[in-house]
Amino acid sequence: MPGTNLTREEAQQRARLLTVDAYEIELDLSGAQEGGTYRSVTTVRFDAAEAGAETFIDLVAPTVHEVVLNGDALDPAEVFRDSRIALPGLLAGRNELRVVADCAYTNTGEGLHRFVDPVDQQAYLYTQFEVPDARRVFASFEQPDLKATFQFTVTAPEGWTVISNSPTPEPKDSVWRFEPTPRISTYITALIAGPYHSVHSAYEKDGRSVPLGIYCRPSLAEYLDSDAIFDVTRQGFAWFEEKFDYAYPFAKYDQLFVPEFNAGAMENAGAVTIRDQYVFRSKVTDAAYETRAETILHELAHMWFGDLVTMEWWNDLWLNESFATYTSIACQAHAPGSTWPHSWTTFANSMKTWAYRQDQLPSTHPIMAEINDLDDVLVNFDGITYAKGASVLKQLVAYVGMDEFFRGVQAYFKRHAYRNTRLSDLLGALEETSGRDLKTWSKKWLETAGINVLRPRIETDASGTVTSFAVRQEAPALPAGAKGEPTLRPHRIAIGLYDLDATGKLVRSERIELDVDGELTEVPQLAGKKRSAVILLNDDDLTYAKVRLDPDSLAVVTEHLGDFAESLPRALCWASAWDMVRDGELATRDYLSLVLSGIAKESDIGVVQSLHRQVKLAIELYAAPAWRETGLAKWSEAALDHLRAAAPGSDHQLAWARAFAATARTEAQLDLVSGLLAGTETIEGLAVDTELRWTLLERLAATGRADEAAIAAELERDKTSAGERHAATARAARPTRQAKTEAWASVVESDQLPNAVQEAVIGGFVQTDQRELLAPYAEKYFAVVKDIWDSRSHEMAQQIVVGLYPSLQISQDTLDATDAWLASAEPSPALRRLVTESRAGIERALKAQAADANAG
Numbered sequence: 001m002p003g004t005n006l007t008r009e010e011a012q013q014r015a016r017l018l019t020v021d022a023y024e025i026e027l028d029l030s031g032a033q034e035g036g037t038y039r040s041v042t043t044v045r046f047d048a049a050e051a052g053a054e055t056f057i058d059l060v061a062p063t064v065h066e067v068v069l070n071g072d073a074l075d076p077a078e079v080f081r082d083s084r085i086a087l088p089g090l091l092a093g094r095n096e097l098r099v100v101a102d103c104a105y106t107n108t109g110e111g112l113h114r115f116v117d118p119v120d121q122q123a124y125l126y127t128q129f130e131v132p133d134a135r136r137v138f139a140s141f142e143q144p145d146l147k148a149t150f151q152f153t154v155t156a157p158e159g160w161t162v163i164s165n166s167p168t169p170e171p172k173d174s175v176w177r178f179e180p181t182p183r184i185s186t187y188i189t190a191l192i193a194g195p196y197h198s199v200h201s202a203y204e205k206d207g208r209s210v211p212l213g214i215y216c217r218p219s220l221a222e223y224l225d226s227d228a229i230f231d232v233t234r235q236g237f238a239w240f241e242e243k244f245d246y247a248y249p250f251a252k253y254d255q256l257f258v259p260e261f262n263a264g265a266m267e268n269a270g271a272v273t274i275r276d277q278y279v280f281r282s283k284v285t286d287a288a289y290e291t292r293a294e295t296i297l298h299e300l301a302h303m304w305f306g307d308l309v310t311m312e313w314w315n316d317l318w319l320n321e322s323f324a325t326y327t328s329i330a331c332q333a334h335a336p337g338s339t340w341p342h343s344w345t346t347f348a349n350s351m352k353t354w355a356y357r358q359d360q361l362p363s364t365h366p367i368m369a370e371i372n373d374l375d376d377v378l379v380n381f382d383g384i385t386y387a388k389g390a391s392v393l394k395q396l397v398a399y400v401g402m403d404e405f406f407r408g409v410q411a412y413f414k415r416h417a418y419r420n421t422r423l424s425d426l427l428g429a430l431e432e433t434s435g436r437d438l439k440t441w442s443k444k445w446l447e448t449a450g451i452n453v454l455r456p457r458i459e460t461d462a463s464g465t466v467t468s469f470a471v472r473q474e475a476p477a478l479p480a481g482a483k484g485e486p487t488l489r490p491h492r493i494a495i496g497l498y499d500l501d502a503t504g505k506l507v508r509s510e511r512i513e514l515d516v517d518g519e520l521t522e523v524p525q526l527a528g529k530k531r532s533a534v535i536l537l538n539d540d541d542l543t544y545a546k547v548r549l550d551p552d553s554l555a556v557v558t559e560h561l562g563d564f565a566e567s568l569p570r571a572l573c574w575a576s577a578w579d580m581v582r583d584g585e586l587a588t589r590d591y592l593s594l595v596l597s598g599i600a601k602e603s604d605i606g607v608v609q610s611l612h613r614q615v616k617l618a619i620e621l622y623a624a625p626a627w628r629e630t631g632l633a634k635w636s637e638a639a640l641d642h643l644r645a646a647a648p649g650s651d652h653q654l655a656w657a658r659a660f661a662a663t664a665r666t667e668a669q670l671d672l673v674s675g676l677l678a679g680t681e682t683i684e685g686l687a688v689d690t691e692l693r694w695t696l697l698e699r700l701a702a703t704g705r706a707d708e709a710a711i712a713a714e715l716e717r718d719k720t721s722a723g724e725r726h727a728a729t730a731r732a733a734r735p736t737r738q739a740k741t742e743a744w745a746s747v748v749e750s751d752q753l754p755n756a757v758q759e760a761v762i763g764g765f766v767q768t769d770q771r772e773l774l775a776p777y778a779e780k781y782f783a784v785v786k787d788i789w790d791s792r793s794h795e796m797a798q799q800i801v802v803g804l805y806p807s808l809q810i811s812q813d814t815l816d817a818t819d820a821w822l823a824s825a826e827p828s829p830a831l832r833r834l835v836t837e838s839r840a841g842i843e844r845a846l847k848a849q850a851a852d853a854n855a856g
Helices: 008-017 218-223 226-244 286-302 314-334 343-358 374-378 384-400 402-416 423-434 439-446 551-563 567-582 588-601 605-622 625-645 651-663 667-678 690-702 708-717 721-733 737-749 755-765 768-774 777-791 794-803 812-824 829-855
Strands: 018-028 037-048 055-058 063-069 072-074 084-087 094-104 111-116 123-128 149-155 161-164 175-177 191-194 197-205 208-216 253-258 271-275 453-460 466-474 491-500 506-516 520-522 534-537
Touching: 008 018, 008 055, 063 084, 094 111, 123 253, 123 271, 149 161, 149 191, 161 208, 197 218, 197 226, 208 218, 208 226, 226 253, 226 286, 226 314, 226 402, 253 286, 271 286, 286 314, 286 343, 286 605, 314 343, 314 374, 314 384, 314 423, 343 384, 343 567, 343 605, 374 829, 384 402, 384 423, 384 439, 384 491, 402 423, 423 439, 453 534, 466 491, 491 551, 506 520, 506 551, 534 551, 534 567, 551 567, 551 588, 567 588, 567 605, 567 829, 588 605, 588 625, 588 829, 605 625, 605 651, 605 829, 625 651, 625 667, 625 829, 651 667, 651 690, 667 690, 690 708, 690 721, 690 755, 708 721, 721 737, 721 755, 737 755, 737 768, 737 777, 755 794, 777 794, 777 812, 777 829, 794 829, 812 829
Parallel strands: 018 149, 208 253, 253 271
Antiparallel strands: 018 037, 037 094, 055 084, 063 072, 063 094, 111 123, 123 191, 149 175, 161 191, 197 208, 453 466, 466 520, 491 506, 491 534
16 A cells, blocks of 8 residues: 555546545544543545445544445455555445544644643643644545535533534533534544633624634633634624625634644634634734734635635645735735734735745745645645745736736635635636736746846936936846746836935835836836935835845935835835845845844834844854854844833833843843843833743753753743743753753654644754754754654654754755765655755855855
């Protein structure tokens, strides 16, 4: 039998043969408090196009007790192997299959995850099935185009609540019998069970009422701001129903904040699971609320795009995720009464930088990636699939027009409801409503990899009048190892002209929107006009491209970046500067000077926090090693100055407190960190609450100022799962050989840690101040990484492969060791991709360090 890795060819063959009608699934979770395994009984009814044919159904289970096909019992020992149950040449036109198995609870965030809350010692369960993990809970034809109805019957401990895709019934004798779902794919079915706390409301419109529920563990209930979550949800319902012209397609909408979740959230039909770190236990900045709102809206958009209409195969995963990302941010930007009308600033500042980074790795790929099997898709939840795809959808909207775009989407939903589609189905609908031929556009944007660079070409006379203006488009060579050829693309862009007003603000005086295509596009509208202080290509961030400023604009921006009146052009210039640092075009020391000169004027808290992360990353990875400590000293001193100057109780004050804590290094600075934690030092307005206490303690642990006793005492104050994760991070962060040995052993030599704790240990283990202490682990990494990949589940293995790669050992030796391993280890394509991506980080850092050294 083939292994667990379903191929596209196998899925196509199975889809041609089968039409799946209905699943009836019975799960006995009555022993969940103790863990172990649970009984799973699946009855599935399906048609076969060819009588006497053979196929297989997917299942991951420790034990299979019964396999009965059309009344005939098959021997489980003969037909069950490697996550598949073979159905030999006994298929009839109409078939019924019954599978009885013992399935296992997990602690990896895959399948049916089981978590015990240290506060109440109660077990909490939830499912996570994307991509191929419904098969861990019930026998299923595990591919998105074999849709069916699903009827769940669940036996649960007394006092528990069980939630699924269908409305929650009244239990009888602790048995919950749900009504069948509409036709949906296996990966968006869901079960969440446990003594969860809940709050209920409704979305009401035109006499229709959709029940809304919000769930979390009781230990988080005091922090659950359900009114704010309901407000965002209702706003999304109203905006999406109007733009999609299609009523919400399911019977209810529950949002469940669950523990130890691997992603941000998951779009299970009518039962969305969300990481419970979004229930904020301590003060956070508005940027965190904006991010949570985007996640809520992203998953809600999936109810239409992904759940109602679903991709045929995973090569269109990008469209699923990109559409949800684009529309969630568009909702924040345009919905009446939105709290975050500046959401495109956040998108430019975070999503786009993620996309640009991913698109410059050796693993870059077309947006419409070639997905040959499940291993391919499991590593493809990346910056191309989400961020570049959403950026290109934004470009598509600019290209065809927003009204035309949504009219096409409306036609698409009505035409394909409850069915599966390909990209061509959506593009065909958009061609109908826009009148644009999208075949060339699609080929150049979706079927090619890499980034374009846009530069202005400006000529002026002695009086400063523009005599000629053009946009030059470049297609840089793809990274070594990447497939494909550089491609010039059609871009719909805006050009913004900015001048300083009487108050010293950079204000846009004119905006020109045009199509850019080919190597050089003339812009005659600007000829004969007085040259503006700043000429910004891709104003309003309509397209996906790296943008460079001309020398005169760059000089003004260097002095006045913080003086743009609007947040989006500031974010675009900040992003361009960051990109130049990563490309070795701007020295880290000059980037630090730029940030320090402009960050005090930056009002957007999300941009401020990104700059905090980027500056620290630049100094630690991209600065010349001889200058690194000088740069860190300047940054930590500036962070403390800004912390003391920030308005008491403000978001900026909290952000600067975290930035300072992350980089405090002198004895005096660490004394202040200790004093803030102990309460002997105070800063007016700064609440040293639970999460900030852990931030301070983790820095003290990493610098040797906090020992095991201090960590244990803090955990005693915060005896929660979050506290346990923070304590694990702090212990792994201590600068001793013993601490590193223990942390490494707990992750690499044992597989007992839950997913969230493993992630916390890895985060503490890798400390940028401890390069020498961590150096011996480079060799150890290459000795174990292949075995880890082969023996752990995907989520757990990927955490280790990426998290423990020796990314701080920036040297030719690390490149050589990586190359030697790649040449000898024969890694699978997915593992090779992850290691190659990490290697590219070393290569980029070496280039940037050389540029910084030359600048010095």
